[in-house]
Each structure stands twice: as structure tokens, then as C-alpha cells.
Amino acid sequence: MTDAVQDGTEWVPRFGMLEVPRERAELIRGLFxxxxxxxxxxxxxxxxxxxxVYPNAESFEDEAxxxxxxxxxLGVVADMNVSRGHYAAMKNFGSVRVTAMAVTQEADAAFAAHMSYRGNVQPAEGVAAGESR
Incomplete structure (x- = not known):
């Protein structure tokens, strides 16, 4: 295709020149x-x-x-998964999925607590992951 390196704002295939902010042009170029x-x-x-799309707002309500x-x-309806603490909208474009999600403070705190164990629990020496002793 093309290996030419450009700064991201002047080249977008098929669309030619787009008057969009640099971040958007870089995303569009990356997708192409x-x-x-x-x-x-x-x-x-x-x-x-x-x-x-994961909004970073002052509150869950603002993110929602x-x-x-x-x-x-996207032309879809967002819904709340109460058990996971996620409010999300999702649409597939062929095999590409776009998701927008807001996460409650409680769910975010539970995830942070869960991940705080990462790297601290190690399998016994000589035991591969998934094996029993």
C-alpha cells in the first residue's frame, strides 16, 4: 500500500484532505x-x-x-449491567466492535482491588500454570 511517513494531518486515503484535529486524523490514518x-x-x-470510548468525567452520571x-x-441504546457496574453502548461494524462504557465507582474499586494481587501470587516452583501438584 504506502510506506510514506507523514505527520497524520495531511493524508487520509479516499477522503483526501480532512479538516479534523490531529488526534482524529491520526486515528483515521491508523485504521487505514x-x-x-x-x-x-x-x-x-x-x-x-x-x-x-471510556469517558473520564467527574462522576459516573457524567460519564453515562x-x-x-x-x-x-451509533444508533443503539445503552444499557446498564448492574452486576458488573457497567453502563455501555456497543455496535459492530463488520468484525470491528465499538464500545462506549461508563463504570461505577464501586465496580472500578472492586477491579482495582482484584488487580492489586497481580504479580504478588506466584505458583510453586516447578509447577506450571494450570497444573496440579
């Missing part, structure tokens, strides 16, 4: 580069592609407002 990579390497397995805006733009 991924598509080119997939096209150029048919011998490799297809990648799993997901894009997430952003999720609702994304849901409306």
Missing part, C-alpha cells in the same frame, strides 16, 4: 494502515479489532451522558 496491513498479509490470521451521546450517534 491496519486495513492495508490486513490486505497485504492474507497469510496471517485476522486480528480482533475493538475500539473503546457521554455513553448516551455515543449510543445515539
Amino acid at each position: 494502515e491496519l486495513a492495508a496491513f490486513v490486505a497485504d498479509h492474507p497469510e496471517l490470521p485476522l486480528p480482533f479489532v475493538t475500539a473503546g 451522558v457521554t455513553v448516551d451521546l455515543v449510543a445515539e450517534a
